[in-house]
Amino acid sequence: PTPILLDVDTGIDDAFALLFAVRCPDLDLRAVTCVGGNTGVDQVVANTRYVLDAAGAPDVPVGRGAAHPLLHDAPDSGAFHGVDGLGGFSRPSDRRTSPLAAIDLLRHELQSAIANGEPVTLVATGPLTTVALLLRAHPDVAAGIERIVFMGGSASRGNMTPVAEHNVLHDPEATAIVLAAARDLDIPITMYGLDVFDLPRIPLDRAGELADRLDPACQLAAALLRFRGRGEDSAGIGDAGTLCALVRPEGLTVERLPVTVDTGFGPGRGQTIVDRRPGFVGRSVTDPFSTHWTSVDVAVAVDATGYADLW
Numbered sequence: 104p105t106p107i108l109l110d111v112d113t114g115i116d117d118a119f120a121l122l123f124a125v126r127c128p129d130l131d132l133r134a135v136t137c138v139g140g141n142t143g144v145d146q147v148v149a150n151t152r153y154v155l156d157a158a159g160a161p162d163v164p165v166g167r168g169a170a171h172p173l174l175h176d177a178p179d180s181g182a183f184h185g186v187d188g189l190g191g192f193s194r195p196s197d198r199r200t201s202p203l204a205a206i207d208l209l210r211h212e213l214q215s216a217i218a219n220g221e222p223v224t225l226v227a228t229g230p231l232t233t234v235a236l237l238l239r240a241h242p243d244v245a246a247g248i249e250r251i252v253f254m255g256g257s258a259s260r261g262n263m264t265p266v267a268e269h270n271v272l273h274d275p276e277a278t279a280i281v282l283a284a285a286r287d288l289d290i291p292i293t294m295y296g297l298d299v300f301d302l303p304r305i306p307l308d309r310a311g312e313l314a315d316r317l318d319p320a321c322q323l324a325a326a327l328l329r330f331r332g333r334g335e336d337s338a339g340i341g342d343a344g345t346l347c348a349l350v351r352p353e354g355l356t357v358e359r360l361p362v363t364v365d366t367g368f369g370p371g372r373g374q375t376i377v378d379r380r381p382g383f384v385g386r387s388v389t390d391p392f393s394t395h396w397t398s399v400d401v402a403v404a405v406d407a408t409g410y411a412d413l414w
């Protein structure tokens with residue numbers, strides 16, 4: 104199985120990712136860290152612990168990460184994920200939170216990965232605040248990272264604004280730091296953005312099949328699918344697609360493209376700018392601002408049915 108570290112802002116589709124990470128035999132979930140995003144970080148921790156309970160996860164450590172973006176308050180993301188960030192389905196959990204803060208937990212796991220000669224994939228499905236802090240404070244951990252896969256950004260439209268996606272808009276500076284670190288520390292990085300995010304979808308009649316099972320993971324999945332798909336006949340697995348991409352990489356079409364992020368305060372704030380001009384190789388005389396670009400594997404198409412079936 105592929106060893107992974109998962110940084111989440113649980114979040115309904117983060118919950119889909121957590122359930123899959125625990126139950127998919129091709130993944131080895133080593134630790135989960137929590138970041139403020141869809142809801143406040145303490146609620147994210149509570150939701151994450153509960154989802155891991157429902158998944159029947161063994162003692163996967165859960166670390167509390169950044170509560171706020173690095174520099175600037177984020178726009179309110181509203182109650183898209185329900186009052187508790189989990190469609191009203193969150194419940195108390197006896198699972199303990201790690202005494203290690205998220206960046207220390209990630210560092211600990213990555214140092215073990217380096218010592219064992221077995222790099223792990225770092226998957227982020229929330230704002231990149233904690234990942235940015237980790238890579239700035241402890242760049243030596245890069246040797247333990249096989250690849251960063253993040254849900255965020257877009258090569259086309261946004262969702263929070265016409266051009267900005269939620270996770271990136273929540274903390275554009277953190278995104279810029281992570282992109283720069285990936286470039287400077289030679290960490291391969293995949294952007295699983297809005298171009299593919301909403302395409303793998305579960306028909307709600309299949310949620311009915313899940314609800315009929317006694318397994319708490321299936322029951323929770325069914326409830327969350329129905330909440331997310333309210334008013335529609337299917338629900339997207341969203342963030343969970345990042346993990347499907349690890350298990351079935353052949354189902355994701357990526358293009359290696361120069362990416363930067365707009366950290367200004369105009370209408371473009373939070374936009375991931377993806378240079379799709381043929382033959383453009385990053386920083387060059389065609390870029391009058393000498394912007395720093397990172398080569399990113401940008402997801403541009405997905406085997407939506409294959410990923411939905413896999414999930």
Ligand code: BDR
Pocket residue numbers: 114115116117141228229254262268269270341342
């Ligand atoms: C992202 O924002 C959150 O609402 C989802 O969990 C996903 O990570 C989509 O823009």
Ligand code: CA
Pocket residue numbers: 111112113114116117141228229342
């Ligand atoms: Ca998320």
